[in-house]
Amino acid sequence: xxTRKKPEVWxxxxxxxxxxxxxxxxxxxxxxxxxxxxxxxxxxxxxxxCNLNGCWNDPQLQCPHGRAAAVAVGAKACExxxxxxxxxxxxxxxVIGLSETMNAGYRGNITSIIINNNNFGMTGGxxxxxxxxxQTTTTSKKGRDxxxxxxxxxxPELLSQFENVKFAARGAVYxxxxxxxxxxxxxxxxxxxxxxxxxxxxxxxxxCPTNWKMSPVDSNKWIEDAVTRYYxxxxxxxxxxxxxxxxx
Amino acid sequence: MSETVxxxxxxxxxxAALRAGLDFYAAYPITPQTEILEYLSxxxxxxxxxxxxADSEITAINMIMGAAYTGKRVLTSxxxxxxxxxxxxxxxxxxxxxPVVYVDVQRGGNGLANMGSCQTExxxxxxxxxxxxxxxxxxxxxxxxxxxDMVSLAYELAEKYRNIVGxxxxxxxxxxxxxxxxxxxxxxxxxxxxxxxxxxxMISSSDEPIKPRIKDAKPKADRAKYFQMKEEVxxxxxxxxxxxxxxxxxxxxxxxVVYDALLILREEGQKIGMIRxxxxxxxxxxxxxxxxxxxxxxxSLETNCTGQMLPxxxxxxxxxxxxxxxxxxxxxxxxxxxxxxxxxVVDDIKAIISGQTEEAY
Numbered sequence: 051x052x053t054r055k056k057p058e059v060w061x062x063x064x065x066x067x068x069x070x071x072x073x074x075x076x077x078x079x080x081x082x083x084x085x086x087x088x089x090x091x092x093x094x095x096x097x098x099x100c101n102l103n104g105c106w107n108d109p110q111l112q113c114p115h116g117r118a119a120a121v122a123v124g125a126k127a128c129e130x131x132x133x134x135x136x137x138x139x140x141x142x143x144x145v146i147g148l149s150e151t152m153n154a155g156y157r158g159n160i161t162s163i164i165i166n167n168n169n170f171g172m173t174g175g176x177x178x179x180x181x182x183x184x185q186t187t188t189t190s191k192k193g194r195d196x197x198x199x200x201x202x203x204x205x206p207e208l209l210s211q212f213e214n215v216k217f218a219a220r221g222a223v224y225x226x227x228x229x230x231x232x233x234x235x236x237x238x239x240x241x242x243x244x245x246x247x248x249x250x251x252x253x254x255x256x257x258c259p260t261n262w263k264m265s266p267v268d269s270n271k272w273i274e275d276a277v278t279r280y281y282x283x284x285x286x287x288x289x290x291x292x293x294x295x296x297x298x
Numbered sequence: 299m300s301e302t303v304x305x306x307x308x309x310x311x312x313x314a315a316l317r318a319g320l321d322f323y324a325a326y327p328i329t330p331q332t333e334i335l336e337y338l339s340x341x342x343x344x345x346x347x348x349x350x351x352a353d354s355e356i357t358a359i360n361m362i363m364g365a366a367y368t369g370k371r372v373l374t375s376x377x378x379x380x381x382x383x384x385x386x387x388x389x390x391x392x393x394x395x396x397p398v399v400y401v402d403v404q405r406g407g408n409g410l411a412n413m414g415s416c417q418t419e420x421x422x423x424x425x426x427x428x429x430x431x432x433x434x435x436x437x438x439x440x441x442x443x444x445x446x447d448m449v450s451l452a453y454e455l456a457e458k459y460r461n462i463v464g465x466x467x468x469x470x471x472x473x474x475x476x477x478x479x480x481x482x483x484x485x486x487x488x489x490x491x492x493x494x495x496x497x498x499x500m501i502s503s504s505d506e507p508i509k510p511r512i513k514d515a516k517p518k519a520d521r522a523k524y525f526q527m528k529e530e531v532x533x534x535x536x537x538x539x540x541x542x543x544x545x546x547x548x549x550x551x552x553x554x555v556v557y558d559a560l561l562i563l564r565e566e567g568q569k570i571g572m573i574r575x576x577x578x579x580x581x582x583x584x585x586x587x588x589x590x591x592x593x594x595x596x597x598s599l600e601t602n603c604t605g606q607m608l609p610x611x612x613x614x615x616x617x618x619x620x621x622x623x624x625x626x627x628x629x630x631x632x633x634x635x636x637x638x639x640x641x642x643v644v645d646d647i648k649a650i651i652s653g654q655t656e657e658a659y
Contacts, residue, residue, distance in 0.1 A: 109496045111367050111394060114386050117360040120352075124364030124372075127348040128322050129496070134364075150360070153353040 057084045061107035069266025071256025072165060074223040076102065078233045079137070079163065082240060083108070088133045099137055099165075100172065116147025119154030119162060126160050133240060135161040140180040140253075141170040144205045155209040155249050161239045162251045164205060166220075167258040168277060175261025179203035182280055187261075202280045206253050210287035217242050217250035218286040222278065224257065224270035231283075238290055247293045255281055302479045307442045308333035308472040310480075311401050311465070314449035315373050316341055319486040322365035322372045324350040324358040328380040330413055330469045331403035335375070347486070355380040359387030359400075366396040369495025371453055371486060374398075378405030381419065381427075388462055389428030395494075397456035399449075401465045403472040406601075415470035415551055415637050420606040423466050424579040431517065433524055434462035435531055436578040438549040442476035444576075450481055457492070459527055466578065468601075470551040470637060527580060534582035535574045538564070539589055542571030544651060546629075547611050548599040549575045552637050556599060559643040570647060581610045586618035595625045595657070597650060601637055605630040605658065612659035625657035 057080035066072045102110070113121045118136040126134040136143070136154075143151045143164045154160060169187050170176040177187040180203055183196040190199065206218040217239050221232030232254055239250030255277055257269030264272060305313065312334045315323070323342060325335045335351060342349035348365075352358035355376050362372040376384060381402045391398045402423060406416030426432045435455050439445040445467060452463040538560060539545055548556045553574045563570045573585045598611040605628040612626045627650045631638045638646075649655045 111364065112390065113363070114360065114390050117356065117387065120357040120360035121364035121367075123350075124322065124324065124361030124366075125368055126364075127350065127361070128365045128368040128370045149353065150357055153357060156353075 057081050059083055059106060059108040062105050064105040065101045067258075067260040069257055069259040069269055070171075071167065071223045071254065071258075072099075072101065074229060075163065075165060075232070075254050075256065076106070076137075078229070078236055079135075082233065082237050083133070086237070086240060086244075088240070088244060099139060099142075102137070116142055116145075117150050118142070119147065119158065119160065120150045122160040122162075123154050123158040126158065130159075130246070133161070133243060135163060135240070135243070137163050138165070139171060140164060140166040140168070140203075140205070141178045144203050145179050151205065152209065152212075155212050155215045155251065157214050158249050159243060159246065160249060161243045162249075163236060163239075164251065164253045165256050166205075166253050166281065167256045167261075168202075169258055169261050171258050171261055175258070180281075182276060204281070206251050206286050209249075209251050212249075214248050215251065215287060216248035216289040216293060217252075219251075219288070220253045220255065220281055220283050220286065222255040222273060222283055224255070224273045228283070235285070238288075241294055242290045245293055248289075250290075253281075255283075300480050300482065302477045304475055305442060305478050306333055306473060306475050307439075307445050307467060308403065309337050310442045310446040310478050311375070311449055311467075311472075312337035312341070313480060314446040315371075315399075316345065316347075317480050317483040318450045318453045319371045319484040319489050320347065320373050321370035321486045322348045322350075322362060323374065324352045324361040324365075325375050326352050326355045326358055326380060328355075328377050330405070330472050331375050331377045331401065333472070334401065355383035356387065359384040359391075359398075362398055362400075363387055363391050363394070363396060366391065366398050367394070367496060369492045371489065372398060373400065375401035375403070377403045378411040378419065379409065382422070385422075385428035387428075388434065389426075389430050389432065391462055392426070392428070392430060392432035392434075395460040396462075397453075397460050398462050399452045399456050399465070400462070401467065404466065404468045406469075413469055414601075415468050416601045417468060417550060417552070417606070418602040419466065420578065420600065420602065423464055424581070424610070431520065432462075433527070433579050434464045435459070435527060435580070437463065437465045437533075438576060438578050439465065439467055439471060440550055440553050440574060442471070442474055442478045445471060446478050446480055448576075455531060459523060459531075460494070461523065461527065466550075468550050531577055532580050532582040532584050533576035534585040535576060536585060536588055537572040537574070538569075539571035539573060541569050541590060543569045543594045544571075544597060544647065545589055545593060545595075546570065546572045546597045546599050546647070547575065547607065548572060549578065549607075552599060552601050552631070555637055555640055555643055558640045559647065562640065562644050563647060568647075568651060578607075578610075581614060583614040583617050586614055589618070593624060595627055595650065597627045597629055597647065598658075599629040599643070601631045603630055603632040608658055615659070626659040627655055628658040
């Protein structure tokens with residue numbers, strides 16, 4: 051068994067709910083920043099990501115709900131050598147911030163890490179564009195009616211249509227194998243940005259036991275059995291091979 | 299000092315900002331300020347700086363928030379409803395104590411509004427505009443030269459107080475071509491990187507990262523900062539106020555009409571003066587110290603239909619004249635597509651002097 055050292059940027063314990071996927075993803079990002087030895091900046095939005103405040107010991111900026119990608123593009127323009135990424139939820143990046151997310155993908159050179167937990171977590175579990183058909187939330191009490199309220203929204207698939215988007219992928223953190231795969235996906239997206247070529251997005255399926263009203267174990271099982279049927283895991287678009295080779 | 303050139307107010311904003319060391323500009327096209335974007339989209343790449351035509355006003359303000367966070371000099375500009383869209387971002391800039399500078403070339407009226415030379419955005423600008431508990435310093439130039447001068451001043455003030463500074467012009471000032479002399483250009487690379495840049499630290503909590511929840515320290519420091527700015531930043535220009543029986547308060551383009559009206563009224567023996575606020579927040583309350591003790595009335599003159607500046611004149615009056623009542627009158631021009639003529643202003647002031655116009659406050 052190997053023990054992992056706690057990354058320096060992880061200042062103190064976060065206040066995410068027990069069983070939440072956020073903590074795992076943040077840990078992966080923190081480890082990657084250390085392993086890759088990059089100067090970093092974090093930019094994130096409101097919602098559950100607010101729980102990062104105080105535990106993240108690295109430059110970060112609180113952005114308006116939905117606008118983090120625009121803020122990140124501005125920062126990246128001024129500091130092209132920095133690793134600039136957004137850390138957003140699905141409600142943030144795909145609902146209120148759809149325009150900012152798409153426009154960043156359209157021409158920005160940043161990385162978006164988007165946590166998809168199929169609901170609005172921070173506000174108490176309302177329906178998101180990523181809520182599954184039939185899934186109950188506080189604003190879809192009889193289950194989401196896809197005919198009236200839309201089919202689950204697929205952000206990385208949509209973003210991958212843009213020429214500027216060089217890497218789009220979806221990971222999950224419901225078991226150790228997927229955690230390791232997700233780390234590799236995020237690493238590739240970061241490497242892409244540091245090579246100076248285009249935009250990368252990694253969506254990560256995460257459990258939200260508190261709002262789903264499930265145990266953490268059941269949440270992980272539900273992601274594996276139900277969520278991945280709509281949200282396929284793996285690489286959606288990858289043009290990094292050529293870019294990264296040239297960069298070396 | 300460089301040579302004097304003829305230039306539009308909007309282009310002067312752009313050129314002055316470049317010379318002040320502007321590193322990052324983002325904006326969305328909207329009349330009557332688009333010349334700023336057009337000018338900078340040509341010049342900034344030539345200088346190796348970044349100009350972005352953003353996909354919305356919302357994106358533009360958020361981009362400059364991210365850019366300001368790196369400690370660079372930034373600018374966005376818009377007009378009317380475009381500045382309304384920026385209010386969310388401006389409130390976040392205030393929350394993060396970012397020294398952001400923006401230019402508002404006002405439009406006339408509500409909603410889409412028109413291209414008239416109006417002052418219908420006073421109320422929004424001086425109250426902070428977005429949600430929360432903050433103020434932007436608002437500068438109001440009355441000429442192309444003053445517009446250029448206020449751009450470099452805006453950066454100095456923004457960085458001194460770590461506060462938002464807005465330059466509020468209007469269609470006439472933005473489109474007017476006048477002689478202007480610019481300051482020597484500053485190389486952005488020569489500007490010191492602020493100690494707070496990229497640290498995510500607020501002014502009031504130097505050892506803590508930004509936290510979204512309001513702590514005691516932040517509102518207390520904000521309160522102290524806003525009082526300090528109110529004390530230190532008030533700016534105005536006064537004309538013939540020492541012996542004036544009536545004093546007109548007017549800013550921006552209409553103040554130039556008032557200036558001519560005063561000359562005519564003086565020739566007719568009427569002692570009228572003018573205080574032209576150059577800062578609208580903080581409002582130049584101290585200017586009233588220049589007034590004579592037995593002044594008969596104050597007149598708020600502006601080009602909007604509700605008299606948006608009027609309450610600020612009345613409050614300044616209350617602060618200064620504690621022992622007697624000095625009436626405050628309103629000349630709010632409701633013709634939204636143009637500024638009043640000199641003779642219209644002369645007639646309206648005469649109506650006040652002769653008692654035909656009722657006091658407003």
